[in-house]
Amino acid sequence: MDSLTDKIRTLCTGLLKDGKVDMIVGFKKGTIPMSSCPCVARTPEQAKELIWDSNCTLNLANYLTNRKEKIGVVAKGCDSRNIVNHIIENKVTRENLYIIGVPCDGMVDKRKIRALFNDDITLFSEENNKLFVETASEKKELDKQDFLKNNCTTCIHRNPVIYDELAADPVEEQKIENRFADVIKIENMSSDDKWNYFNDLIKDCIRCYACRNACPLCYCPTCFVDESNPQWVGKGQDINDVRTFHLLRAYHCAGRCTDCGACEEACPMDIHVRAFTRKLVKDSCEIFDWEPGLDPNKRPALDTFNPDDPDGFIK
Amino acid sequence: MGNLLEHIGIEKDRLHFSWISSAEATKFVKVAKEVTESVKALGPNNRLVKKLG
Numbered sequence: 597m598d599s600l601t602d603k604i605r606t607l608c609t610g611l612l613k614d615g616k617v618d619m620i621v622g623f624k625k626g627t628i629p630m631s632s633c634p635c636v637a638r639t640p641e642q643a644k645e646l647i648w649d650s651n652c653t654l655n656l657a658n659y660l661t662n663r664k665e666k667i668g669v670v671a672k673g674c675d676s677r678n679i680v681n682h683i684i685e686n687k688v689t690r691e692n693l694y695i696i697g698v699p700c701d702g703m704v705d706k707r708k709i710r711a712l713f714n715d716d717i718t719l720f721s722e723e724n725n726k727l728f729v730e731t732a733s734e735k736k737e738l739d740k741q742d743f744l745k746n747n748c749t750t751c752i753h754r755n756p757v758i759y760d761e762l763a764a765d766p767v768e769e770q771k772i773e774n775r776f777a778d779v780i781k782i783e784n785m786s787s788d789d790k791w792n793y794f795n796d797l798i799k800d801c802i803r804c805y806a807c808r809n810a811c812p813l814c815y816c817p818t819c820f821v822d823e824s825n826p827q828w829v830g831k832g833q834d835i836n837d838v839r840t841f842h843l844l845r846a847y848h849c850a851g852r853c854t855d856c857g858a859c860e861e862a863c864p865m866d867i868h869v870r871a872f873t874r875k876l877v878k879d880s881c882e883i884f885d886w887e888p889g890l891d892p893n894k895r896p897a898l899d900t901f902n903p904d905d906p907d908g909f910i911k
Numbered sequence: 912m913g914n915l916l917e918h919i920g921i922e923k924d925r926l927h928f929s930w931i932s933s934a935e936a937t938k939f940v941k942v943a944k945e946v947t948e949s950v951k952a953l954g955p956n957n958r959l960v961k962k963l964g
Contacts (some may be wrong), residue, residue, distance in 0.1 A: 782918065791920025791958060836961040839919070847915060875918045909913055911931045911942060 600648040600698065603763045604670055607696055608643040617668035617694050620777035621659045622646040624901060630706055630720040630729070634659060646670070648763070650722055650740060653703040655858040657681070657812035660688045667693055670763075672700035674747075677889025678812040681852055684892060687815060690758075697759030699767040701725075702748035703857075707866055709743055712736065727861035730813070747857035750775045757890050776878045782871070794839065794872075800865040801838050803831075807869045810862035813849050821845060846872035851880040851897040854889045921958055924949040 603779030624635040624645045636659070637643040648670070656669055667688075671679060676697060677857045682688045709729060710717065719730035727738040752775070755766045774780075782790060785909045805821065808814045820828045821841055829844070830837035846853075853873045860870055880886045883906055884897035917923045927949075928943045 779918075787917075787920050787922045789920075790918065794919045830961065834961055836959050839959060841917060843915065851917075872915070872919070875915055879914050909928050911927060911945070 600763055601646070604648050605644055605646050606672075607761060607763065608637060608646055608668060610666045611642055611660060611694060612637065612640045614668070618665040620646065620668040620670070622670040623652045623657050624647065625653075626651070630704075630709065641721070648698060650702070650727070651703040651706070651720075653745065653857065653861045654810060655812045655856045658810065658858065660693070661812070661815045662687055664691070665692065668696060669693060670696045670698060671756050671759065671821050672698045673751065673753045673755055673757070674700075674854050676758050677753060677802045677854040678856060680758055680889040680892050681813065681854070684894075684896060690892065690897075693760075695756065695759040695761075697756030697762045697843050699755045699762065699764050701754065701767050702744040702749075702751070704740060704743045705745040709738070712738075713910070714826060745857050745861075746778075746868075747855045747860075751855070753854075753887075758892065776874070776881075778871075779878045782875070795835065796840075797868060797871055798835075798838050798842055801842070801867055802865060803833065803838060803841065804864060806862040806864060807859035807867075808845055810858040811849070812856075812858070813852050814845070820848075842869065842872050849873050850876040851884070851886060851899075852888050853877055922953050924953055925956060 604622065608622065610839060611617045612620065618638070620637040620643055622635060622637065623632040624646050626633045630651055632647065632649065632653070634654055634656060635645065637646060652672070655678055656675050660667060660669060660679065660682055669679065676695065679688070679693065679695060683690050695754070704727065709727070713729070713731045713734055715731045715733055717731050719728070721728045722740065725740045727740050727743065729736050729738060750772055752769055752772060754769055755763070782793060785793060803878055805819070810891070821831075829840045853876060855870065855874065855877050857870065860868065863869060880897050882887070886897035888896060895902060912926065913926050916926055927942070927946045931939050931942060
């Protein structure tokens, strides 16, 4: 991982020095162990702060929306797919981007690791798929594979789909037999069980909208939840309002969601918000044979009409 | 939309989609009957219904 950090720093310093880009969007070290923080570097000095490790979980495409500058962006597989989405949706132009692709072997799930310890983590480091985690009272060596984020375990696009330069050799893509086992499990429940499952899922939601803010797809100038005239959804903690928010937010991501997991990463209440979007990822995959963010020259499934589109639901 | 609503626990028979031309009165009657019958069979809906006061 350190070699990746070095490579990214060298590439970005070069780009800024040569004036090829006005700014770099990447990650810098977070203020607590096992965290990273999206950052913008405008000078070669600032580029020296850039890092890459298994905590670079957020999606940097989120910081490109409507930008007009020349931007260098560090992008793992899912970020690159969201960059493609952005290009398709005219939120950024390809010419203004210099994409530094980072083949990714998965990000770690902080929650799973924190759950192993009784006290706060004071040190986190990694080497060759091993994680070294320390707290004031304990020290553990963990296998990275066992602590991947959920969405990373079902990811089949670890290598960037679009880039100008790669920071490392491409990694082998995962072969996953049943990518949607989790969705199928819910699909097989009765209506009552489904209802209760989702009620239980969102019961801790505090409507902070961190999931929306972290999502590169959620770039509307005014989100439907913030509208007051008309007010689409109540602003309180009524369970129906909370559910409406999650339901509609998910639906706005239909055929666009790359399952990058930024929403879950940002959630302060550890809510599995992807449970909503996963169903749509599965549906667009199965109904329209569509996976978003793979080709900037293809129009999205919900943006095109084809006489062969399945219409079994219309009576 | 129908799939996602069903996924989160709204019964499949509550939501119907149809395309009826203004000239298709008989189709309209047929669909309206089917909709009311299947919704009646399910009983009153309490899901995603906000209770005020």
